[in-house]
Amino acid sequence: MALRLYRSHRAALVDYAKGITGSRAHAEDVVQEAWFHLDRKGDDPAIREPIAYLYRIVRNLAVDSIRRLLRERTRCGVDIEEAARLVPDESPSAEATIIARDDVRLVFETLEDLPERQRIAIEMYRFGGFKLRQIAERLNVSIALVHLLIAQGLEACDRRRNEE
Incomplete structure (x- = not known):
């Protein structure tokens, strides 16, 4: 049900x-949390109006999340969401990705x-x-x-990469 x-x-x-909340993404999180709360209650006979109960859960969770956000802003003196947007993206650039792919191709060719x-x-x-010992056993040669x-x-791989 x-x-x-x-x-x-x-x-x-x-x-x-x-x-x-003022945010669709935040609202999605609140509604999902409300669903988990309702699901844990199951078919509790004390819940006579499940729709009203669900709306009340959503309201309470939304208000609590806004209060929590305001406390964080007050405590930190910074808007956490704004601070998160200012964190630099550390993913590699398109150029770095192309260079890395080319290096991998050269290594495999070598x-x-x-x-x-x-x-x-x-x-x-x-x-x-594998450890050197395991490789030596597999190839039937010395570890040295x-x-x-x-x-x-x-x-040889490094030389090939540096040449190109």
Whole structure:
């Protein structure tokens, strides 16, 4: 019953909460929290008017969230939402992404050109997370040789990236 009630009144509840919070996104969060509250109550016989009860929950949660936001602003002296918008975006630029993709392409091309044993050693170490000892056992060579194969292979990858 609670789910049917929520679905049929969700849009109106969001509009109602938006009138209190001033933000559609904030209103969506409030209505969702109200749904969780109502769902936890289940079919409580004490709730005689479930629609009115749901609206009351939305109102109380919306008012509480506004009060909490005002307390944060008073305590911090800053609008938290405004401060969040001022935080710089740390995602890489389009140029950095293209350069990184090109580097990856060059590394994979270089790996394909390496001798098979060296390529396997690098792939196991860098991509598989294997220890030198495990690689040495798999390739049936010494740990020192595995170390040398990996070091020389990675140097070849770096040279190729620096050349292009």
